[in-house]
Amino acid sequence: FADENITKIGQNIKYDMLMLSNYGIEVKGRLYDTMLAHYLIQPEIKHNLDFLCEIYLNYQKIETEELIGGKGKNQITMRSVPVEKLRDYACEDADLTFQLKHAIDPDLDKTGVRELFETLEMPLVPVLVHMENAGVKINVQELKAYAEVLREQIIQLEKDIFELAGEEFNISSPKQLGPILFEKLKIDSNVKMTKTKQYSTSEDVLVRLADRHPIVNKILEFRGLKKLLSTYVEALPTMVNPKTGKIHTSFNQAIAATGRLSSVNPNLQNIPIRDESGREIRKAFIPSDDEHVFLSADYSQIELRVMAAMSQDEEMLKAFNEEKDIHSITAAKIYHVSEK
Numbered sequence: 001f002a003d004e005n006i007t008k009i010g011q012n013i014k015y016d017m018l019m020l021s022n023y024g025i026e027v028k029g030r031l032y033d034t035m036l037a038h039y040l041i042q043p044e045i046k047h048n049l050d051f052l053c054e055i056y057l058n059y060q061k062i063e064t065e066e067l068i069g070g071k072g073k074n075q076i077t078m079r080s081v082p083v084e085k086l087r088d089y090a091c092e093d094a095d096l097t098f099q100l101k102h103a104i105d106p107d108l109d110k111t112g113v114r115e116l117f118e119t120l121e122m123p124l125v126p127v128l129v130h131m132e133n134a135g136v137k138i139n140v141q142e143l144k145a146y147a148e149v150l151r152e153q154i155i156q157l158e159k160d161i162f163e164l165a166g167e168e169f170n171i172s173s174p175k176q177l178g179p180i181l182f183e184k185l186k187i188d189s190n191v192k193m194t195k196t197k198q199y200s201t202s203e204d205v206l207v208r209l210a211d212r213h214p215i216v217n218k219i220l221e222f223r224g225l226k227k228l229l230s231t232y233v234e235a236l237p238t239m240v241n242p243k244t245g246k247i248h249t250s251f252n253q254a255i256a257a258t259g260r261l262s263s264v265n266p267n268l269q270n271i272p273i274r275d276e277s278g279r280e281i282r283k284a285f286i287p288s289d290d291e292h293v294f295l296s297a298d299y300s301q302i303e304l305r306v307m308a309a310m311s312q313d314e315e316m317l318k319a320f321n322e323e324k325d326i327h328s329i330t331a332a333k334i335y336h337v338s339e340k
Contacts, residue, residue, distance in 0.1 A: 004029045011035050011049045011097045014253075017129045027126075034100045036121050039254035040113040041104070047254050053096050056103040061096055062089050121253060128251045128261075134288075135246030136268070140237045142284045147233045150225055150277070157222045164215040171222055174201045187212040225277065232271060232281050239266055246288070301326065 001008070001020060007030040010016050017027045035047045045051075053059045067089055069075045078086065108114040162168045165184070169176040178199025182191045188209055192200040203220070210216045239247050247266065255262040263269045272278025287293055299305075304326055308316035315333070319326045324339075332339045 001025050001027045007032055009034070009098060009101045011052075011093070011100070012254075014125050014129055014132075017125070018132060021129065021133055031122050031125055032101055033122065033125065034097055034104055035254055036125075037101075037104045037108055037117055040117050040121065041107045041111050043257040043259070049093065049096065049100075052100055052104070057096065057099055059096070062092055064089075124253065128253070131251060132248055135241065135244055135248040137246050137286050137288050138236055138240065139284045139286050140240065143233050143237055143281070146280050146284070147229060150229045150233060154222065154225050154229070157218055157225070161215060161218050161222060164213075164218065171219060172226070174198055177201045177219070181209075181213075181215070185213055185215065187216065228272070228277050228281070232266075236266060236281075236284070 002025065008027055009032045011033070012035045013027075013031055013033045020027055034052065035049075038047045038052055050061055050063060053061050067081045067085055068078060081089075108117055158171065161171055165180050167180075169180060171177060174194075175198055178201055181187050181201065182199050192205065194200050201219075203223070206216050206220055210220065236247065241248055247268075249263045249268050250265055252262045252264060255264075271281055273282065285294070304316070305320060307313075308320055315329065316326065318324075319329050328339050331337075
């Protein structure tokens with residue numbers, strides 16, 4: 001694994017590298033990931049091994065479920081599978097991945113993505129392994145304290161909603177909320193019904209009716225705080241790894257068809273930032289120790305820069321090279337006035 005002269009071929013090789021790193025083994029040498037190769041060739045469809053074996057090798061492999069059972073409480077772990085079964089499954093996986101590499105490889109040239117694969121996607125894999133291993137530290141006490149604040153706010157909102165409705169009911173139940181809004185308070189006569197013949201109380205419906213009655217904004221706020229509490233404030237502390245004291249998200253290269261990274265377990269990319277409560281959650285993410293800091297970096301006008309590079313428009317290129325504000329320059333040209 002550590003020999004730099006040997007190419008390593010894998011299907012989702014990052015996962016294997018992470019597992020080996022748990023045992024102090026650092027994988028070195030050139031990497032070739034069949035999942036990422038196929039992702040670049042056909043980003044919109046599936047890239048798992050079972051699927052790729054069927055379309056490229058016309059072969060149906062042993063399914064994971066055959067070993068550990070279907071999803072649910074009766075599913076066992078790989079550690080519990082008899083060694084003979086595990087041996088056949090693991091050896092077949094390795095063999096098929098090797099065959100897949102040869103079957104998929106010519107398509108990298110046919111679709112013109114080889115350079116992208118070799119110079120961007122594959123060198124990124126060890127970087128993501130290091131990022132996932134490094135993890136991120138959170139201030140659990142701060143989150144617990146904020147959970148209390150949120151719970152108090154939710155209780156207050158609940159009281160306000162009951163007062164506006166004139167009765168108590170389960171705000172989280174669309175079945176109970178619908179009749180309150182549309183029969184008792186009559187906030188919309190032209191209301192949509194769901195397939196199950198219930199009033200639709202989805203977010204887009206409520207946002208559209210927000211100015212009809214003060215109860216609607218209170219319900220939207222109530223839902224927002226409940227989601228924040230369950231998805232982040234209560235959930236994040238449970239995701240701290242007891243060995244490292246940190247949260248280790250998984251960064252996925254082969255999920256978003258647009259090519260951007262995505263993050264799961266937990267998703268660290270969609271923690272709200274525009275409102276106060278989101279900022280409170282972000283405050284709980286802290287540097288590992290006094291030797292480290294957080295660096296915030298962002299692209300400036302990335303789409304406009306791509307447009308300037310592709311169009312080679314002289315004015316745009318000049319504006320970016322001279323670090324001028326492209327919007328001011330455009331407005332000045334349109335209205336025939338000076339930039340000042």
